[in-house]
Amino acid sequence: xxxxxxxxxxxxxxxxxxxxxxxxxxxxxxxxxxxxxxxxxxxxxxxxxxxxxxxxxxxxxxxxxxxxxxxxxxxxxxxxxxxxxxxxxxxxxxxxxxxxxxxxxxxxxxxxxxxxxxxxxxxxxxxxxxxxxxxxxxxxxxxxxxxxxxxxxxxxxxxxxxxxxxxxxxxxxxxxxxxxxxxxxxxxxxxxxxxxxxxx
Amino acid sequence: xxxxxxxxxxxxxxxxxxxxxxxxxxxxxxxxxxxxxxxxxxxxxxxxxxxxxxxxxxxxxxxxxxxxxxxxxxxxxxxxxxxxxxxxxxxxxxxxxxxxxxxxxxxxxxxxxxxxxxxxxxxxxxxxxxxxxxxxxxxxxxxxxxxxxxxxxxxxxxxxxxxxxxxxxxxxxxxxxxxxxxxxxxxxxxxxxxxxxxxx
Amino acid sequence: xxxxxxxxxxxxxxxxxxxxxxxxxxxxxxxxxxxxxxxxxxxxxxxxxxxxxxxxxxxxxxxxxxxxxxxxxxxxxxxxxxxxxxxxxxxxxxxxxxxxxxxxxxxxxxxxxxxxxxxxxxxxxxxxxxxxxxxxxxxxxxxxxxxxxxxxxxxxxxxxxxxxxxxxxxxxxxxxxxxxxxxxxxxxxxxxxxxxxxxx
Numbered sequence: 001x002x003x004x005x006x007x008x009x010x011x012x013x014x015x016x017x018x019x020x021x022x023x024x025x026x027x028x029x030x031x032x033x034x035x036x037x038x039x040x041x042x043x044x045x046x047x048x049x050x051x052x053x054x055x056x057x058x059x060x061x062x063x064x065x066x067x068x069x070x071x072x073x074x075x076x077x078x079x080x081x082x083x084x085x086x087x088x089x090x091x092x093x094x095x096x097x098x099x100x101x102x103x104x105x106x107x108x109x110x111x112x113x114x115x116x117x118x119x120x121x122x123x124x125x126x127x128x129x130x131x132x133x134x135x136x137x138x139x140x141x142x143x144x145x146x147x148x149x150x151x152x153x154x155x156x157x158x159x160x161x162x163x164x165x166x167x168x169x170x171x172x173x174x175x176x177x178x179x180x181x182x183x184x185x186x187x188x189x190x191x192x193x194x195x196x197x198x199x200x
Numbered sequence: 201x202x203x204x205x206x207x208x209x210x211x212x213x214x215x216x217x218x219x220x221x222x223x224x225x226x227x228x229x230x231x232x233x234x235x236x237x238x239x240x241x242x243x244x245x246x247x248x249x250x251x252x253x254x255x256x257x258x259x260x261x262x263x264x265x266x267x268x269x270x271x272x273x274x275x276x277x278x279x280x281x282x283x284x285x286x287x288x289x290x291x292x293x294x295x296x297x298x299x300x301x302x303x304x305x306x307x308x309x310x311x312x313x314x315x316x317x318x319x320x321x322x323x324x325x326x327x328x329x330x331x332x333x334x335x336x337x338x339x340x341x342x343x344x345x346x347x348x349x350x351x352x353x354x355x356x357x358x359x360x361x362x363x364x365x366x367x368x369x370x371x372x373x374x375x376x377x378x379x380x381x382x383x384x385x386x387x388x389x390x391x392x393x394x395x396x397x398x399x400x
Numbered sequence: 401x402x403x404x405x406x407x408x409x410x411x412x413x414x415x416x417x418x419x420x421x422x423x424x425x426x427x428x429x430x431x432x433x434x435x436x437x438x439x440x441x442x443x444x445x446x447x448x449x450x451x452x453x454x455x456x457x458x459x460x461x462x463x464x465x466x467x468x469x470x471x472x473x474x475x476x477x478x479x480x481x482x483x484x485x486x487x488x489x490x491x492x493x494x495x496x497x498x499x500x501x502x503x504x505x506x507x508x509x510x511x512x513x514x515x516x517x518x519x520x521x522x523x524x525x526x527x528x529x530x531x532x533x534x535x536x537x538x539x540x541x542x543x544x545x546x547x548x549x550x551x552x553x554x555x556x557x558x559x560x561x562x563x564x565x566x567x568x569x570x571x572x573x574x575x576x577x578x579x580x581x582x583x584x585x586x587x588x589x590x591x592x593x594x595x596x597x598x599x600x
Contacts, residue, residue, distance in 0.1 A: 055253025255453025
């Protein structure tokens with residue numbers, strides 16, 4: 001099992017935990033928690049696959065994604081208070097997750113020989129729209145529309161990845177540079193409270 | 201016209217009536233009622249078709265589904281108070297509907313030679329996500345996430361159907377056993393107030 | 401560049417402006433405004449493409465649509481108060497937009513040799529569901545379900561277009577007659593406060 005696949009599963013796991021915690025806050029039952037965990041983790045990639053016409057959608061072809069989400073829900077229920085003390089570890093894997101989701105979504109779209117602009121957009125959708133769907137299903141206005149958390153980091157990372165790819169930099173180096181870049185951007189954004197201008 | 205097709209239309213009819221009554225509660229106009237009736241009845245199957253890549257989605261190829269929904273909306277408007285006295289009949293056809301929707305969705309997915317786990321999931325999505333879409337479009341948090349009404353019955357019925365299929369039981373017997381099983385499960389769930397554990 | 405294409409872009413531009421203004425009312429940031437502008441302008445056509453199986457969805461194959469939306473967001477931010485004084489011009493282009501979106505969506509579906517009834521429905525979805533998605537993402541119950549603004553005009557216009565097409569009227573004449581008919585219908589509807597019956 002290569003390391004990118006492992007980290008993709010790790011990202012899925014962390015997204016699913018965050019979905020389960022949201023469902024718990026909303027007092028959903030276990031069925032609701034499974035749906036929200038699933039949608040948070042795989043919703044963005046699902047929208048990407050449907051828009052570009054890659055069906056059956058990818059998680060149907062590799063049951064490890066469903067399995068890891070099931071495990072994440074169970075783990076969240078039994079170790080809820082413990083998880084809430086792991087905020088920093090969660091943040092790290094969450095950021096690795098969005099970095100990888102962006103790159104993997106971007107690459108999948110590039111394979112179709114569609115414009116890199118669309119690929120960049122689909123990379124961002126892969127990383128960000130699981131959270132949008134989660135918020136909609138929970139009856140909340142998507143947080144990311146009001147207080148941009150990581151879409152800009154995804155877009156910036158995606159652009160970096162496209163540049164490195166065009167310079168024919170080695171694939172692994174490109175991936176790790178991009179993920180590291182996104183992590184640094186997000187940490188800076190959180191520490192310095194960067195935000196996009198509002199438009200009231 | 202075979203009996204499974206007839207009951208599929210009957211299920212669609214009952215789902216559309218329930219959608220129209222929801223729209224009436226929300227004080228929507230006729231256009232809104234048509235959309236909500238449609239989404240309640242055909243939304244789950246539409247999501248399934250899009251996820252597995254079966255397009256144009258199935259209701260585009262058989263106008264009887266649209267016709268039956270149109271009739272359901274008109275009937276709901278003219279006989280609203282009468283329908284509300286038919287709760288038990290509605291409950292019965294609603295349950296037959298979800299049973300059939302589960303089995304038909306499951307079978308359609310199996311034909312693509314995807315895993316039975318995914319087929320089970322798509323059967324449940326076919327039966328349940330019309331209601332989820334209806335609630336979202338009406339500005340409500342989907343009831344099924346909080347108070348599980350029939351997803352568990354769909355999943356249990358789907359598993360029974362897969363087992364019977366693997367045992368090579370006659371198709372019609374498998375279908376009727378599954379539908380009957382789901383009906384009994386739901387009646388028991390309602391009578392005994394079964395529910396899934398909350399995760400607060 | 402032919403005139404229908406130019407007006408399609410103009411309609412996209414006006415829809416994107418209206419989306420940006422909605423996002424501004426909701427105090428979204430620029431990322432949120434871009435998403436809402438995009439969804440308002442291209443959401444209806446995207447749903448149509450996904451339902452009929454025309455993927456990658458159409459805006460992925462012509463970057464002018466994304467560019468015009470980006471420009472619309474920037475223009476909206478800088479000239480907000482000026483735009484709000486242009487209500488009548490906006491109304492005109494908005495109506496031309498929905499007329500064209502209806503016709504173009506209808507034609508695209510007819511090409512697949514699906515029933516004209518479905519084509520009419522997909523035309524209406526193209527014109528109307530961008531606004532539905534916008535309202536859902538903004539946490540509002542879709543306005544169009546309560547106070548029908550233009551779905552009826554789309555449907556009536558679509559029927560006229562189908563009739564003219566069957567009578568083998570010249571294409572350009574059919575398009576302009578339909579658009580004009582929809583404009584007149586909408587102006588009458590606004591002036592005379594026509595509305596669909598409620599179903600409470």
